[in-house]
Amino acid sequence: MSGFGNAFSSSIGKKFIMGATGIFLVLFLIVHCGINALIFLDDQGLTFNIGAHFMATNWIIRAGEVILMLGLLVHIFQALRLTLQNNKARPVKYAVNDGKANSKWYSRSMGLLGTLLLIFLVVHLKDFWVVSRFTGIPSVDANGHEDLYAVMRDKFQDPVRVAVYLLAMVSLCYHLLHGFASAFQTMGWNHSKYNGIIKSVGVWYSIIISIVFAAMPLAFHFGLIK
Amino acid sequence: MSTGNMNLTLKVWRQKNNKTTGALVDYKLADISPDMSFLEMFDVLNEQLINKGEEPVVFDHDCREGICGMCSMFINGRPHGPKDLVTTCQLHMRSFKDGDTIVVEPWRAAAFPVVKDLTVDRSAFDRVIAAGGFISVNTGNAQDANNLPIPKMQADAAFEAAACIGCGACVATCKNASAMLFVSAKISQLALLPQGQPERYRRVQSMVAQMDAEGFGNCTNTGACEAECPKGISLENIARMNRDFASAKFVSEETV
Numbered sequence A: 001m002s003g004f005g006n007a008f009s010s011s012i013g014k015k016f017i018m019g020a021t022g023i024f025l026v027l028f029l030i031v032h033c034g035i036n037a038l039i040f041l042d043d044q045g046l047t048f049n050i051g052a053h054f055m056a057t058n059w060i061i062r063a064g065e066v067i068l069m070l071g072l073l074v075h076i077f078q079a080l081r082l083t084l085q086n087n088k089a090r091p092v093k094y095a096v097n098d099g100k101a102n103s104k105w106y107s108r109s110m111g112l113l114g115t116l117l118l119i120f121l122v123v124h125l126k127d128f129w130v131v132s133r134f135t136g137i138p139s140v141d142a143n144g145h146e147d148l149y150a151v152m153r154d155k156f157q158d159p160v161r162v163a164v165y166l167l168a169m170v171s172l173c174y175h176l177l178h179g180f181a182s183a184f185q186t187m188g189w190n191h192s193k194y195n196g197i198i199k200s201v202g203v204w205y206s207i208i209i210s211i212v213f214a215a216m217p218l219a220f221h222f223g224l225i226k
Numbered sequence B: 001m002s003t004g005n006m007n008l009t010l011k012v013w014r015q016k017n018n019k020t021t022g023a024l025v026d027y028k029l030a031d032i033s034p035d036m037s038f039l040e041m042f043d044v045l046n047e048q049l050i051n052k053g054e055e056p057v058v059f060d061h062d063c064r065e066g067i068c069g070m071c072s073m074f075i076n077g078r079p080h081g082p083k084d085l086v087t088t089c090q091l092h093m094r095s096f097k098d099g100d101t102i103v104v105e106p107w108r109a110a111a112f113p114v115v116k117d118l119t120v121d122r123s124a125f126d127r128v129i130a131a132g133g134f135i136s137v138n139t140g141n142a143q144d145a146n147n148l149p150i151p152k153m154q155a156d157a158a159f160e161a162a163a164c165i166g167c168g169a170c171v172a173t174c175k176n177a178s179a180m181l182f183v184s185a186k187i188s189q190l191a192l193l194p195q196g197q198p199e200r201y202r203r204v205q206s207m208v209a210q211m212d213a214e215g216f217g218n219c220t221n222t223g224a225c226e227a228e229c230p231k232g233i234s235l236e237n238i239a240r241m242n243r244d245f246a247s248a249k250f251v252s253e254e255t256v
């Protein structure tokens, strides 16, 4: 890759990687959220379990899962590297710095929001991914499919877990509110005819994704779906 | 200079040189006129210090009319103070209230080391320009200007980018001390015009490489630079630079 020189080690190249993996994760969340929303059909999870079964067994999805994990790791690792570099770029801090006068707090707190999401992710993967892929789902539903729905229902009886998930979805919402439009700017896709659309799609996307996800633990916890 | 009736407390960063650490020092000022500029207020302070036999506060300034980019004070947490689209020299004391406490610090960035008090060394910007912020013109007769038609929109965008005075407020306010707004303005003013085309992709690679070598941070698109820039330089320039950088690295066959 010598022809590409320092394409990815330069500041802009590193940002391309953040933006590209970010857009990839944005797309993944649509799939994840869409399939999980099947629980709201309130059919004892029969349809949801079919979806979950497909996701767990289809080889294209499984290969995609590996790419997803890699994308996620790159996003996290690159963010860490960039943050360390950025801290070095200002060794002496200001005594008074009025950040709110010129930028949104969440645009300045992507590292913090991302860290909260990372902690959540560990909890979340342990709750469901490890169970469905490794330790095994204990029961089957009326169709004979592994009953991931029942696992969700049981786990979300714990109020602490519900609270953790809700907090994580607030973090996700703010992380996306900045990240979505930011990725476009980084990739250079700034165009007066499209900027308005990018901005509003970004806001709606962030809010809808977070609310639909947040509704899942709440619905189970308060018995709105059985 | 008319005297007025404002009483102020200043907290000013005093630092002997690059080797020593500095500290905020309190000064009381009385009878300041609201019509004074911020720098004239500092002139009053310095006269008082000189009369007392103390060292005056060292700060950068030159034109005092908002065009040279020398003045550089971080005032109450914002570069060039509380007003939008204004340099420190064009800021007036009427933007403050009687009895205010005003904290004044130098630009803070590893790439802008403090020289003394409020003066920082911004020659990192000069080196970025020297890396590619120019066009090479072979001498000879000037050709007819009409040979180079430039669409009005394009000319306006280039002009707006060229309004950057290189003050460094963008770096100062950025949480990452990133110089992307400055560098993208300097790249855009040439990338938008026909004269800038021959070296366009070489330029973006060289200038970005120099920007990185100077130790500026990485942009996270908070938009603080655009909000604080006294010349209203737009984030569109950063997007254009990113596009040009991608074209240079992944499409152009020219390597730098």
Ligand code: SF4
Pocket: B163, B164, B165, B166, B167, B168, B169, B170, B171, B181, B182, B185, B228, B229, B230, B231, B232, B233
């Ligand atoms: S882009 Fe604006 S803030 Fe940055 S150096 Fe130029 S004029 Fe100053």
Ligand code: FES
Pocket: B060, B061, B062, B063, B064, B065, B066, B067, B068, B069, B070, B071, B087, B088, B089, B090
């Ligand atoms: S002194 Fe020249 S811009 Fe302020």
